[in-house]
Amino acid sequence: MSVHYTQTVVIVRAPFVVDRYGNETTVRDWARATRTTVRRVSVQPDVSTEDTGDRPVVVTGWRLTTRRGVDVDLQPGDRVVALGRLLDVDGDVARWTVSGRHHHTEARLKEVIG
Known part of the structure; x- marks a missing residue:
């Protein structure tokens, strides 16, 4: 087992009102x-931004990646x-294929503070 896929996450999905x-x-x-x-799965840091306007905001990006074949x-x-x-x-979930077969899944995640 790779040391890169040792994390556990919880997917939270809410129905529409x-x-x-x-x-x-x-x-x-x-x-x-x-x-x-x-x-x-693997969750690693991605791009982050800061805005210091009227209300300081920090948007921290993360990338979730699954193992090969998983x-x-x-969903967005x-x-x-x-x-x-x-x-x-953050946006669409990417499902990568190689030779017509599912290879792995990636999703960009974000946390907004401020």
Whole structure:
């Protein structure tokens, strides 16, 4: 086993809020979120930025990578608990293929403070 895939994360997925007319909205109901534990992944630092305008903001980037041949049920809009932090999935989840077969999955994650 590689030392790079030794971390455990929790994927947090919230359903969409349904309005009083029964229509699904774009707002997530985090109080009813499901939690799925995923083992043997790698979460490493990625690009970070700071803004010192009227309200100081730090956006810290992380990259989640699975082992070769492994996919995870992760979607844009999900959150990931990793390294003691609650991170948002940033954009689409990349599912890499080689010779027509799934090779590995990567996702950019971000934490916004401020």
